[in-house]
Amino acid sequence: MTGWKALLACLLLVAVMVYAWKHPSEVEYSSQQFLMDTFVTVKVYGSDRGHLQQSVNEAFGEMRRIAELADHFPQAGTAAYRASDVCAINEKAGIRPVRVHSDTITMLTLARQYAELSHGAFDPAIGAVTDLWNFSGDNPVIPVSESIRQRLKLSGFRYLTVNRDNSTVYVRKKGVKLDLGASAKGYATEKAYQILKRSGIDKALIDAGGNIRTIGTNREGKPWKIGIKDPRREGGLIGTVSVENGSAVTSGDYYRFFERDGSRYHHILDPRTGYPGNHTMSATVVTQDSALADILSTACFVLPPSEALALATGLKEVDLLLITSDKKIIHTPTLTGRIEINPNSGYRYDQGR
Amino acid sequence: MTRGDKLLVLLIMVSAIMSAYVLLCNRSNKDSSHQAVISVEGLVVRTITLSRETPRQDFVINGKVGKTDIEVQGRRIRVRDAHCNNRICVRQGWIDKPGESVICMPGQVVISIEGAAPVDAVTR
Amino acid sequence: MLSSAPAPDRRIVRLSLLIAMGVALHVVESMFVLPLPVPGARLGLANIVTVLALYLYGVRDGLLVAVSRVFLGSLIGGVFLSPAFFLALGGSLCSTLTMGLFMRWKWFSVVGVCLAGAAAHNCGQLLAARVLLKNSAVIYYLPLLLVAALPTGLFTGFAMQSLLKKLRSAGITLK
Numbered sequence: 103m104t105g106w107k108a109l110l111a112c113l114l115l116v117a118v119m120v121y122a123w124k125h126p127s128e129v130e131y132s133s134q135q136f137l138m139d140t141f142v143t144v145k146v147y148g149s150d151r152g153h154l155q156q157s158v159n160e161a162f163g164e165m166r167r168i169a170e171l172a173d174h175f176p177q178a179g180t181a182a183y184r185a186s187d188v189c190a191i192n193e194k195a196g197i198r199p200v201r202v203h204s205d206t207i208t209m210l211t212l213a214r215q216y217a218e219l220s221h222g223a224f225d226p227a228i229g230a231v232t233d234l235w236n237f238s239g240d241n242p243v244i245p246v247s248e249s250i251r252q253r254l255k256l257s258g259f260r261y262l263t264v265n266r267d268n269s270t271v272y273v274r275k276k277g278v279k280l281d282l283g284a285s286a287k288g289y290a291t292e293k294a295y296q297i298l299k300r301s302g303i304d305k306a307l308i309d310a311g312g313n314i315r316t317i318g319t320n321r322e323g324k325p326w327k328i329g330i331k332d333p334r335r336e337g338g339l340i341g342t343v344s345v346e347n348g349s350a351v352t353s354g355d356y357y358r359f360f361e362r363d364g365s366r367y368h369h370i371l372d373p374r375t376g377y378p379g380n381h382t383m384s385a386t387v388v389t390q391d392s393a394l395a396d397i398l399s400t401a402c403f404v405l406p407p408s409e410a411l412a413l414a415t416g417l418k419e420v421d422l423l424l425i426t427s428d429k430k431i432i433h434t435p436t437l438t439g440r441i442e443i444n445p446n447s448g449y450r451y452d453q454g455r
Numbered sequence: 456m457t458r459g460d461k462l463l464v465l466l467i468m469v470s471a472i473m474s475a476y477v478l479l480c481n482r483s484n485k486d487s488s489h490q491a492v493i494s495v496e497g498l499v500v501r502t503i504t505l506s507r508e509t510p511r512q513d514f515v516i517n518g519k520v521g522k523t524d525i526e527v528q529g530r531r532i533r534v535r536d537a538h539c540n541n542r543i544c545v546r547q548g549w550i551d552k553p554g555e556s557v558i559c560m561p562g563q564v565v566i567s568i569e570g571a572a573p574v575d576a577v578t579r
Numbered sequence: 580m581l582s583s584a585p586a587p588d589r590r591i592v593r594l595s596l597l598i599a600m601g602v603a604l605h606v607v608e609s610m611f612v613l614p615l616p617v618p619g620a621r622l623g624l625a626n627i628v629t630v631l632a633l634y635l636y637g638v639r640d641g642l643l644v645a646v647s648r649v650f651l652g653s654l655i656g657g658v659f660l661s662p663a664f665f666l667a668l669g670g671s672l673c674s675t676l677t678m679g680l681f682m683r684w685k686w687f688s689v690v691g692v693c694l695a696g697a698a699a700h701n702c703g704q705l706l707a708a709r710v711l712l713k714n715s716a717v718i719y720y721l722p723l724l725l726v727a728a729l730p731t732g733l734f735t736g737f738a739m740q741s742l743l744k745k746l747r748s749a750g751i752t753l754k
Contacts, residue, residue, distance in 0.1 A: 111680050115673075119706055134497055136563050141558045141560070307575060313578070330577070460688055464694060467729060471721075471726045478721070478722070
């Protein structure tokens with residue numbers, strides 16, 4: 103009889119082992135939403151599914167809130183227009199300062215600081231020129247050079263005054279327009295990251311249309327492995343970069359573009375010329391803060407490669423990888439050891455550059 | 456050694472071989488087929504197994520701005536035609552690797568291939 | 580001298596000796612590791628003292644010897660609270676419980692008990708590895724670990740068989 107009891111106990115032990123195997127201490131929760139004109143995926147790991155779900159929803163809510171503050175597209179009179187600080191600032195350009203949300207202050211302070219540092223290679227007050235090109239419309243055309251010259255006079259971060267003490271922003275000239283298309287997504291991603299971090303999540307990946315922000319390590323306990331898109335081959339990667347507790351953002355000439363007479367006209371304009379930058383096919387910035395990565399990837403994309411590398415090297419813990427228009431891959435030396443370059447991608451890569 | 460002991464030796468050997476067999480079968484299955492997941496506005500509307508045996512087929516998904524014509528051929532899938540204005544999804548062509556996706560922004564249609572992806576995400 | 584002492588004292592002395600021997604075996608054993616993706620997977624030869632404790636005093640003292648052996652052995656080896664420690668803990672808990680069960684089953688001799696213990700030991704290690712790595716792919720090591728349990732189980736089994744025979748002829752009562 104004891105034999106049968108033992109058999110029963112044995113089966114129980116096996117059942118407990120199988121249960122322990124099937125119910126690990128960690129579960130994955132991931133969710134997708136269309137936000138900020140792009141497709142956002144948030145993937146988190148933890149022990150409590152309900153808590154994960156709630157945190158992810160809060161993170162999405164935060165991103166939506168930032169997106170609404172920074173949106174400059176809505177038509178006047180709509181609810182989205184009234185919700186947008188950027189629209190309010192643009193409307194009162196040359197008239198009076200506008201009281202705005204503290205997030206808008208932070209976003210614009212950062213934008214202005216790096217506009218200055220990059221000598222205008224990144225510029226938040228370039229709306230007058232981007233409106234002229236109208237890349238988001240159905241039928242983009244190349245504007246005549248005279249109108250670009252006219253609009254350049256209505257562009258430049260120097261018209262922007264951010265007053266932190268009164269929480270006001272003033273654009274000092276009528277017609278000058280803020281366009282946070284090159285930095286709002288990064289800031290929203292960083293705020294979503296902060297929400298997740300504050301709710302105690304220690305493993306997460308936010309992918310906001312290719313703007314990556316990570317917490318901790320991936321499911322296998324290794325640093326998150328982020329592919330770097332091949333700028334000329336759909337679905338292809340030129341290599342990978344490991345990102346643990348950080349951010350990787352790429353600006354490329356392949357996202358919104360049209361071709362005329364064999365030339366490629368894409369949506370990342372050089373604020374100093376009013377035309378698309380043409381030194382670089384893509385610039386990937388790897389650094390902790392996603393808002394900074396977004397700004398710097400635009401600036402480094404627009405700048406000539408040597409100046410872009412100098413800019414990144416001059417900043418603390420900022421890594422840069424460029425794919426130049428002459429099909430060369432170059433990066434800051436600090437990236438060595440964290441990147442793997444696919445040798446068959448067809449780009450020239452001199453190790454150690 | 457009693458007869459029970461000998462049976463136990465046999466049992467351990469058999470379970471080792473069985474588990475090896477089951478695991479290897481599972482692994483090769485995973486390698487040769489993936490799942491394509493199609494969603495509209497964040498909700499999954501259809502999943503299709505993509506393997507060498509999958510017959511050529513096409514079907515229509517109702518996106519937010521009209522119909523999206525999707526074609527499956529063996530291990531690959533694409534948007535053949537779409538009623539969106541920019542038609543970026545159509546231009547993108549075939550995808551066949553896990554982790555790849557076709558995203559139609561105006562229609563809010565996403566086709567993604569699931570499986571063991573070589574990278575966690577792609578910066579682009 | 581030991582046999583003249585009262586039974587409770589004798590038990591404590593014997594268990595202490597078993598733990599001490601177990602710690603020595605544990606440390607020696609950590610020089611031969613099994614290929615698992617987590618470092619520190621072991622063969623389970625130190626189980627032999629656990630089996631002895633089980634046959635002398637039953638499951639409770641078996642567990643006491645096994646757990647003390649793992650704690651002390653890991654402290655001495657400098658791997659306390661490291662992955663190797665958790666592997667050893669998972670392995671020896673599983674094997675002790677399993678052997679405790681198999682002992683009551685009259686179909687098996689001590690060889691069978693040790694075989695079951697070795698298999699359970701390796702499954703327990705695998706379970707610990709799965710929890711540590713949070714990755715179910717470690718199950719691919721299951722066939723290998725089951726095969727590895729055969730020689731170690733048989734070895735400890737035959738060693739115990741001759742040992743128990745000697746103990747019985749010395750007049751020591753066994754469970």
